[in-house]
Amino acid sequence: MVKVMAERSRNTEEHILEVARKVFMENGYDGTSMQMIANEAGINKSLLHYYYRSKDRLFHQIFEKVFSQFVPHLGVIFMSEMTLEEKVRAFTDRYMDVFLENPLIPIFVMQELSKNPQNLAQLIRDAGINPELMINKITESLQQEDIEMKDPRHFLVNLIGLCVFPFAARPLIQRMMFANDEEAYTQFLEQRKKEVSDFMINAIRKC
């Protein structure tokens, strides 16, 4: 208790951000009230407004922080000079690791995705992601490597989908297929890094 208070006094503003991040990620924007955040932070509502002016501004600050934590790497990997197989492995490893450490990100982002797609798209562009260029890069790989696919856009959607979906639908899948055993499902996700890579590569390998 003493320690908590000490830490809080040291920097209330940051403390609020940490707490709010947790609460927002667990309950979504509509599902959390300023009161909930204030309680969790051990302060009152007014102080939230003092630091962040409105619920909206507080939320967006958090959202952009979460976002920038995992998006930028995407472009870097795909614009690099690795082979496509290496890219696939690097991507799944990187992404699923981020999500394994922060399993609520996919659900959190998905929830906002349908409400503010234009804002989201802008954030992605600001992070330096350019789908056109990524598509071109993949097309180049097709000519140089022993692989084939009909449309790189499907390939990209497949890759992202396979990484994100098991986190986004986790509450359901874990319940239905793993008797709601948290650890068992985490292990399943851990295996899945290799599983998805292999699956993707098998699917596009000529044979």
Add this chain to the structure above:
Amino acid sequence: MVKVMAERSRNTEEHILEVARKVFMENGYDGTSMQMIANEAGINKSLLHYYYRSKDRLFHQIFEKVFSQFVPHLGVIFMSEMTLEEKVRAFTDRYMDVFLENPLIPIFVMQELSKNPQNLAQLIRDAGINPELMINKITESLQQEDIEMKDPRHFLVNLIGLCVFPFAARPLIQRMMFANDEEAYTQFLEQRKKEVSDFMINAIRKC
């Protein structure tokens, strides 16, 4: 206008259900108010309560209806005596057709998925879906057909994910990769039925 009124008088109860379904699917549970539904239906809030007692009951009635519209087929296909390849093709065709006709279903379900997983899981079981049995069926296929995979559970998650994800993340993907062109993206999804089947089958074919 006259026609609308006539139809409404004929059966207000059903009319409410139709309107509420649309509004709920477009805005999610938290994003819609009883006032919005009443306005859209051309009646007032009290009447909503008269017919459905509460927002919650109205919502669940709609949700279960939407759900039963696409879930039950899943089990039937996978418990049938088709080859695994046939099952994959039947599944993607069937599912993506349902979603193409009703593109908001995946987002709608996803939104509830994180809030009421236990309710959702129960609905699925009530629809006769048993993941255990489906897994067993897939394992049987492995011995009889010229395919291989490490873990049928990953296979199942992959299949569902590849079908659902492009609809769930549509607002973002359409914007980023298709200049927000609705028609172009619909066409992309249409192609995708074959694309996903081929992709899945390639990935598990021995070679």
Add this chain to the structure above:
DNA sequence: GTCTATATCGGGATAGAC
């Protein structure tokens, strides 16, 4: 900076007239 008190609004829900 942090608190209490309060303003203001919109939500779901109910009572009661017709």
Add this chain to the structure above:
DNA sequence: GTCTATCCCGATATAGAC
């Protein structure tokens, strides 16, 4: 069955004391 009027609550946000 459908309406108007109203209740009650919880939400965001602000005013102002300390």
